[in-house]
Amino acid sequence: MDLVTNLTHGFGVALSLQNLGLCFVGCMVGTLIGVLPGVGPVATIAMLLPITFGLPPVGALIMLAGIYYGAQYGGSTTAILVNIPGEATSVVTTLDGHQMAKQGRAGIALGVAAIGSFFAGCVATVFIAALAQPLTKLAQLFGPAEYFSLMVMGLVFSTVLARGSIFKAILMVLLGLLLATVGTDLETGQERMTLGIQQLSDGIDFAPLAMGIFGFSEIVKNLENPEARDVVRNKIGRLLPGWEDIKQCVMPVLRGTFIGGLLGILPGSGAVLGPFASYAVEKKVAKDPSRFGKGAIEGVAGPESANNAGAQTSFIPLLTLGIPPNAVMALMVGAMTIHGIIPGPQVMTKNPDLFWGMIASMWIGNLMLVIINLPMVGMWVKLLKVPYRMMFPAIGIFCCIGIYSINNSSEDVLFTAFFGFVGYVLLKFGFEPAPMLLGFVLGKLMEEKLRQALILSRGSFSTFIERPVSLGLLIMAVLILLLALMPSFSKQREEVFTE
Amino acid sequence: MTDNSTTGSGPGGSLKTYNVSQDLCGGLFLIAVSAFFYWKAYPLPLGSLRAMGPGMLPVTIAVMLAIGGIILVLIGLRNGSARQETWHLRGPFFVLGGVIVFALLIRTAGLAVAGPASMVFASLGSEEFYWKESIIFSICMTIGCILLFKTALQLPIPIFTFF
Numbered sequence: 270m271d272l273v274t275n276l277t278h279g280f281g282v283a284l285s286l287q288n289l290g291l292c293f294v295g296c297m298v299g300t301l302i303g304v305l306p307g308v309g310p311v312a313t314i315a316m317l318l319p320i321t322f323g324l325p326p327v328g329a330l331i332m333l334a335g336i337y338y339g340a341q342y343g344g345s346t347t348a349i350l351v352n353i354p355g356e357a358t359s360v361v362t363t364l365d366g367h368q369m370a371k372q373g374r375a376g377i378a379l380g381v382a383a384i385g386s387f388f389a390g391c392v393a394t395v396f397i398a399a400l401a402q403p404l405t406k407l408a409q410l411f412g413p414a415e416y417f418s419l420m421v422m423g424l425v426f427s428t429v430l431a432r433g434s435i436f437k438a439i440l441m442v443l444l445g446l447l448l449a450t451v452g453t454d455l456e457t458g459q460e461r462m463t464l465g466i467q468q469l470s471d472g473i474d475f476a477p478l479a480m481g482i483f484g485f486s487e488i489v490k491n492l493e494n495p496e497a498r499d500v501v502r503n504k505i506g507r508l509l510p511g512w513e514d515i516k517q518c519v520m521p522v523l524r525g526t527f528i529g530g531l532l533g534i535l536p537g538s539g540a541v542l543g544p545f546a547s548y549a550v551e552k553k554v555a556k557d558p559s560r561f562g563k564g565a566i567e568g569v570a571g572p573e574s575a576n577n578a579g580a581q582t583s584f585i586p587l588l589t590l591g592i593p594p595n596a597v598m599a600l601m602v603g604a605m606t607i608h609g610i611i612p613g614p615q616v617m618t619k620n621p622d623l624f625w626g627m628i629a630s631m632w633i634g635n636l637m638l639v640i641i642n643l644p645m646v647g648m649w650v651k652l653l654k655v656p657y658r659m660m661f662p663a664i665g666i667f668c669c670i671g672i673y674s675i676n677n678s679s680e681d682v683l684f685t686a687f688f689g690f691v692g693y694v695l696l697k698f699g700f701e702p703a704p705m706l707l708g709f710v711l712g713k714l715m716e717e718k719l720r721q722a723l724i725l726s727r728g729s730f731s732t733f734i735e736r737p738v739s740l741g742l743l744i745m746a747v748l749i750l751l752l753a754l755m756p757s758f759s760k761q762r763e764e765v766f767t768e
Numbered sequence: 769m770t771d772n773s774t775t776g777s778g779p780g781g782s783l784k785t786y787n788v789s790q791d792l793c794g795g796l797f798l799i800a801v802s803a804f805f806y807w808k809a810y811p812l813p814l815g816s817l818r819a820m821g822p823g824m825l826p827v828t829i830a831v832m833l834a835i836g837g838i839i840l841v842l843i844g845l846r847n848g849s850a851r852q853e854t855w856h857l858r859g860p861f862f863v864l865g866g867v868i869v870f871a872l873l874i875r876t877a878g879l880a881v882a883g884p885a886s887m888v889f890a891s892l893g894s895e896e897f898y899w900k901e902s903i904i905f906s907i908c909m910t911i912g913c914i915l916l917f918k919t920a921l922q923l924p925i926p927i928f929t930f931f
């Protein structure tokens with residue numbers, strides 16, 4: 270069977286001593302940085318990107334993927350132990366995970382999170398391998414109009430999934446698209462809105478933007494709410510869950526994996542929705558919903574599995590269509606481009622080593638996370654006890670060195686400071702930055718596809734409706750938006766996010 | 769912010785608000801941003817739909833954003849909309865200032881100077897600040913960073929440029 274031979278090939282690549290080592294180091298460093306409160310996967314990857322520069326492409330991407338899973342898992346650890354979510358996807362874990370920790374069951378919460386994530390990771394790896402080929406074939410049928418409509422759908426998704434008002438999220442998407450137009454025009458080569466700054470002629474760099482908005486404005490925000498930190502002082506306790514706990518977790522893990530994996534494929538940060546949806550489902554299914562929020566183990570197992578499954582399946586749009594579905598994947602695009610790989614359907618045929626090697630290393634990375642993390646929990650707890658007044662300058666200096674090293678450019682560091690300020694301003698006005706970042710990420714590609722489509726159709730917008738696939742995608746986008754705006758649904762949406 | 773403040777700004781309670789609608793402020797901010805982009809994109813050739821020029825998209829999006837900003841202002845003018853949170857100066861000034869210090873010193877003086885300088889500067893952003901602790905900690909961290917990034921990973925970061 271194709272799938273088996275391909276996966277075997279992938280494991281052959283990923284199991285080489287060097288790649289295994291890189292995967293290990295990636296998971297390790299990723300967890301170390303991801304554990305720091307307020308540092309999510311985006312900031313972690315942007316910070317650690319430079320350390321992969323000297324590696325061969327396959328090794329570099331395997332390591333980056335390891336960093337990504339490590340950061341994800343580190344975020345959950347912080348969520349459980351300190352009640353600070355590293356990023357949006359581990360918000361849900363704070364609810365029951367931290368309660369469990371307060372009851373002296375921190376070890377079990379961490380153990381269940383790790384085991385659930387590992388199981389979800391295994392399923393998602395097979396899922397990606399199975400879906401990659403058919404989707405790649407599908408992608409080859411896509412013309413510019415279909416690509417454009419798909420991205421429109423992704424952006425609509427991201428506005429529905431953002432917290433707070435949908436209208437404000439749409440405005441953020443527009444702002445992101447506007448920022449993406451800065452730089453040299455693709456077709457005429459004319460400089461647009463660069464204000465005469467030379468660094469801007471290639472457009473605004475993604476890493477400083479993401480780091481400013483997700484790294485530094487987060488620090489500033491945390492400094493304003495000093496009381497939010499609450500490191501668990503109880504004993505961590507046993508790590509391996511007992512038989513009773515396992516029985517309670519089996520179904521939530523299965524459901525979480527399914528929900529998260531499915532939502533993760535959607536372009537437009539679908540992965541963020543997974544944990545929320547899983548938590549809501551578990552609460553509905555539970556015999557006694559009142560236990561939730563008071564340390565229910567299902568409330569950790571389900572969302573954590575969904576989180577990890579989604580994190581992995583969100584590679585699918587990138588690897589098959591070349592569309593980054595969220596900010597993390599946009600950084601992966603950056604990393605691939607540095608190594609001369611253009612993400613898209615051609616990666617699978619042109620770089621089979623890279624493609625299947627990376628998929629296989631996802632599974633290995635998940636296994637390593639379980640092995641590394643469980644014995645090292647004690648160390649993470651010690652790290653988390655460092656007071657924030659010392660932690661944040663350290664985070665800051667890592668961010669600065671990371672950003673500087675990407676291009677050896679001190680101007681990039683200045684841009685980071687600028688975007689940190691912009692992020693702070695947006696937070697204060699109640700704007701959610703995630704949709705803006707996605708708008709920015711997709712902006713250049715959307716403009717290119719829009720122009721191509723309009724050239725082909727001789728300037729007629731009807732091409733987007735006349736082509737059936739494109740029409741289908743646009744109808745889907747409209748339906749999602751209408752659904753989200755319906756009073757009954759929007760109430761539910763609010764409930765999900767305020768929990 | 770120059771909005772008429774009733775509760776006054778001050779560090780600490782982030783729940784303090786100004787007596788002005790958050791959506792109103794946000795809308796005005798977006799209008800200002802889109803006006804700036806419109807002004808900068810205006811001279812670029814628009815082209816036609818059949819062959820779009822470089823100016824077409826920026827101008828269109830800027831106009832859409834401005835319209836959105838106006839709607840947001842109108843929403844904000846309704847009674848009972850959420851109030852604007854207060855602004856703090858200390859955190860953003862020192863934390864982001866620390867980044868700028870790093871950017872200015874990394875090329876001119878090197879990491880050995882930029883590291884401690886930017887970390888101590890950033891530390892001032894916290895209300896719990898102790899000179900001694902901050903200086904010792906930042907020097908230790910910088911040594912760690914040099915060992916990690918320069919010695920172990922061999923990234924081309926200038927360490928000390930005065931020699």
